[in-house]
Amino acid sequence: MCPLTKSSSDAQTENERTRIVQAGDVALQVVERGQGMPILLVHGFPLEHSMWDAQIAGLSRRWRVIAPDLPGFGGSQARGGVATMEQMADDLLALLDALEISEPVVLCGLSMGGYIAFQFWRKHASRLRGLVLCDTRAAADAPEAAQARLKVAEQVLRAGVEGVVDAMMPKLFAPSSLEKHAEAIGVQRQKMLSAAPQGVAAALQGMAARPDVRGDLPRIALPTLVVVGQHDAIATVEEMRAMAQAIPGAKFVVIPESGHMAPLENPAAFQAAIEPFLTRVERGV
Ligand code: MLT
Numbered sequence: 402m403c404p405l406t407k408s409s410s411d412a413q414t415e416n417e418r419t420r421i422v423q424a425g426d427v428a429l430q431v432v433e434r435g436q437g438m439p440i441l442l443v444h445g446f447p448l449e450h451s452m453w454d455a456q457i458a459g460l461s462r463r464w465r466v467i468a469p470d471l472p473g474f475g476g477s478q479a480r481g482g483v484a485t486m487e488q489m490a491d492d493l494l495a496l497l498d499a500l501e502i503s504e505p506v507v508l509c510g511l512s513m514g515g516y517i518a519f520q521f522w523r524k525h526a527s528r529l530r531g532l533v534l535c536d537t538r539a540a541a542d543a544p545e546a547a548q549a550r551l552k553v554a555e556q557v558l559r560a561g562v563e564g565v566v567d568a569m570m571p572k573l574f575a576p577s578s579l580e581k582h583a584e585a586i587g588v589q590r591q592k593m594l595s596a597a598p599q600g601v602a603a604a605l606q607g608m609a610a611r612p613d614v615r616g617d618l619p620r621i622a623l624p625t626l627v628v629v630g631q632h633d634a635i636a637t638v639e640e641m642r643a644m645a646q647a648i649p650g651a652k653f654v655v656i657p658e659s660g661h662m663a664p665l666e667n668p669a670a671f672q673a674a675i676e677p678f679l680t681r682v683e684r685g686v
Pocket of ligand 1: 444445446447511512513514608635661
């Protein structure tokens, strides 16, 4: 079976639970599966939890996986205004509280999920046991990139999400994946198209305003895994290697045959990278 697809019998197993949880002032959809050390999977832009389907299945064999949809994405309520990375970190904390998870979690965030992970670490480090930073950036947007995002946000509010989704597609996936997994990537495109314009615009504005955290990296005192797709066009291998080198003791893995969506494009290689890391975090070694 193509690694990006999922058979319908996998869609909702007896151990997997999908529900809407009130997290502070926002209702978030969350998928939960498995028992043990909690792993919080935070999706990228403009995706939703199903980008982690392979990891939800693979990691839940040993651990408790929690995969929410961020506000305005998937089945979660959209909020007005700017969705700052700090606000979404607070939303995730409220979600953990609502799920009564007080034990520290391993937070695994991809791209925008990584921007949020940095803010979660800055604000709520005591709730973390480890970090997995996938295909993400520590630098802020350059001023012209931030301006361009704000323009796209206006366009999304005016004309809907299709334009931004189609502009993102070639940046998200390696050219070989676009060819090899065309059908499954089409399914992901449909899911992105269902995102609420208000939520997509709010996230674009939030990403444009996000702070540069490069100066904070040497202070991250948590077990950290930095993962990047070999052909990532948004967070390059060089940029992510520098991120890993700046975080004390961080492990760095390049996932072959994948672009920005490494966990989705090459789930087997991603699993081979993350599983030994999580085992060490669990054992405290
Ligand atoms: C993402 O995958 O979350 C986006 O590429 C992040 C971004 O646009 O900076």
